[in-house]
Amino acid sequence: MGSPVQKRKSTNPQSLAVQSDELYAARQKIHVRSVSGLFANWRWVLVWLTQILYYGLPWLTWNDRQAVLFHLTERKFYIFGWVFWPQDVFYLAILLIISAYALFFFTAIAGRLWCGYACPQTVYTEIFLWIEEKIEGDHNKRRKLEAAPMDGRKFALRSAKYTVWALFSLWTGFTLVAYFTPLAELLQSAATFSFGSWEIFWILFYGGFTYLFAGVLREQVCKYMCPYARFQSVMFDPDTLVVTYDEERGEARGARKKGVDPRSIGMGDCIDCGICVQVCPTGIDIRNGLQYECIGCAACIDGCDQVMDKMGYPRGLIRYSTENALKKHWGRREIVMHVLRPRTLIYGGILALVCLALLWGLATRTDLRIDVIRDRAMLAREVQGGLIENVYQLQIMNMQEVKRVLDIRVSGLDGIRLDGPQRVEVQPASTESVTVQVRVPPEAGAPGSHEIFFDVSVTDDPKVAVREQTTFHLPR
Incomplete structure (x- = not known):
C-alpha cells in the first residue's frame, strides 16, 4: 500500500553519470517551519509527558532509596515498591512481548x-528545533543565516x-546513568568530578548520540537508519489510518484569490502553497502519496488546515484516512468500523491478555523465594544413631524491603528432622545462604531418591510462606 514512487532508470550508458550524481546527491538541509494546531499540541503533550518521566523519575525516593533504580552492582532492579532480581527475567520477557504487540496493534490501526x-x-x-528557533529565529531567518558568510x-x-x-545532551546522558548508579552518588561525583570510567563513558556516549541524532542528522535517522521505516509496509493494509492527501478534492493545484470558488475556474482546493512540505520534518511532499519517509507526525495536516481556514475552504484536504x-x-462511521477489523481486534485481544498476565504475575508475586541445592559431593552418609543424612544449601531471598525472621521446616518422609538453623534472619531485599542437614531413619523408605519439601515462612506472618521440592537419597 502506498509504496514510494520510484523513477524509471535509463539503461543508456551516456546517462549513467547523471544518474550516479542523483543517487549520491548531497544532503539538502531542512529548515522546518514551525506549525501550531491539534496534532502539534498532541506532540508537545507527549514531549512533556515523556521528558517529565525521564528526567524526573531518578529524583523520586521510595523507602529511603531511589524510586527507580536498575542497580547493576547489586543485581537488583528497584521500581517503586517492587524489587526485581535476575531470576525475574520472566517479567522482562513479558514486557518485550507487550512492546511488540503494542507496535503491531497501533501500527495496524493508525x-x-x-x-x-x-x-x-x-x-x-522537537526539543532541539525549539532551542534552535529560540536562538536563531524562524525558518526563514535560519535559512538566511545558513547562507550568510x-x-x-x-x-x-x-x-x-x-x-x-x-549542555542539554550531557544532562540527558547524566540522567541515563542515574538510572543505573544511585543519583546521590552521581551528584557527589559531579561535585568533585570524580566519575568512574564507565559513568563517564555512558554520559558522553548517550549525550553524544543525542546531540548527533537530534541536532545534526535529524531526518536522516528516520529516512536511512531506522529499520521501522523499511518494514512498516508489511503492517499496513488498505484500512490502516495514515496521513493522506485527498487528490480528488485537491487537484488541479494552483494559486487563486481568496474567496474564489475553485470549481468555477476548473481547479481543486490545493493552492500549491507548499506549506505541507515546509512543515514536514523529513522534507517530503505528502501530495505525492504515502512514502516510507513519512513518520505520521501530522504536521502537514495542521499546516494545510490553517491554509484552508484562511481560504474559507473545508478542512481535511490532508487528513488521517485510509x-x-x-x-x-x-x-x-465507516472508517471506524473498518479500523476495528479482525486483524486489529486479534492484536488488541492478545495485547490485553498479555497485559493481564503481567498484572496477575505482579499481584501474585511471592515475597519469599528459596533455592535448594543438594550437596552432590556426598549424596548420603550414616551419622550417629544410625540415621541417614543429606546436606543441603538453602539460598533464601527476601523480596521485600523489610527485615524478616523466617522459620525453616522439612517434611516428606517418616521421622524426618532438620539438623541446623531452623530460624534465620534475612535483611531487607537481600539473600541469606544457610547450610542444613536433613536426617531420617534408615527404615523411612526404600533405597533410592525420595521427594521431600522445605517450608519457609515468616515468623510473625505464617501466610507469607514458600515451599520448595527437592530429593532425599537413601543408600542401599
Whole structure:
C-alpha cells in the first residue's frame, strides 16, 4: 500500500553519470517551519509527558532509596515498591512481548503513531528545533543565516545554539546513568568530578548520540537508519489510518484569490502553497502519496488546515484516512468500523491478555523465594544413631524491603528432622545462604531418591510462606 514512487532508470550508458550524481546527491538541509494546531499540541503533550518521566523519575525516593533504580552492582532492579532480581527475567520477557504487540496493534490501526509522537528521535528533534528557533529565529531567518558568510553575529548565534545543545545532551546522558548508579552518588561525583570510567563513558556516549541524532542528522535517522521505516509496509493494509492527501478534492493545484470558488475556474482546493512540505520534518511532499519517509507526525495536516481556514475552504484536504476510505468515499462511521477489523481486534485481544498476565504475575508475586541445592559431593552418609543424612544449601531471598525472621521446616518422609538453623534472619531485599542437614531413619523408605519439601515462612506472618521440592537419597 502506498509504496514510494520510484523513477524509471535509463539503461543508456551516456546517462549513467547523471544518474550516479542523483543517487549520491548531497544532503539538502531542512529548515522546518514551525506549525501550531491539534496534532502539534498532541506532540508537545507527549514531549512533556515523556521528558517529565525521564528526567524526573531518578529524583523520586521510595523507602529511603531511589524510586527507580536498575542497580547493576547489586543485581537488583528497584521500581517503586517492587524489587526485581535476575531470576525475574520472566517479567522482562513479558514486557518485550507487550512492546511488540503494542507496535503491531497501533501500527495496524493508525500507522507510525510511535514515530510521529513518542519516538525519542522525534521527541528530542522537537526539543532541539525549539532551542534552535529560540536562538536563531524562524525558518526563514535560519535559512538566511545558513547562507550568510561567517561573521561575528553568526558565530555568536551558532556558538550559543551548540552550547545549549551540548549542555542539554550531557544532562540527558547524566540522567541515563542515574538510572543505573544511585543519583546521590552521581551528584557527589559531579561535585568533585570524580566519575568512574564507565559513568563517564555512558554520559558522553548517550549525550553524544543525542546531540548527533537530534541536532545534526535529524531526518536522516528516520529516512536511512531506522529499520521501522523499511518494514512498516508489511503492517499496513488498505484500512490502516495514515496521513493522506485527498487528490480528488485537491487537484488541479494552483494559486487563486481568496474567496474564489475553485470549481468555477476548473481547479481543486490545493493552492500549491507548499506549506505541507515546509512543515514536514523529513522534507517530503505528502501530495505525492504515502512514502516510507513519512513518520505520521501530522504536521502537514495542521499546516494545510490553517491554509484552508484562511481560504474559507473545508478542512481535511490532508487528513488521517485510509486507502479504502478515499476510494469509496467513506464517512467517519465507516472508517471506524473498518479500523476495528479482525486483524486489529486479534492484536488488541492478545495485547490485553498479555497485559493481564503481567498484572496477575505482579499481584501474585511471592515475597519469599528459596533455592535448594543438594550437596552432590556426598549424596548420603550414616551419622550417629544410625540415621541417614543429606546436606543441603538453602539460598533464601527476601523480596521485600523489610527485615524478616523466617522459620525453616522439612517434611516428606517418616521421622524426618532438620539438623541446623531452623530460624534465620534475612535483611531487607537481600539473600541469606544457610547450610542444613536433613536426617531420617534408615527404615523411612526404600533405597533410592525420595521427594521431600522445605517450608519457609515468616515468623510473625505464617501466610507469607514458600515451599520448595527437592530429593532425599537413601543408600542401599
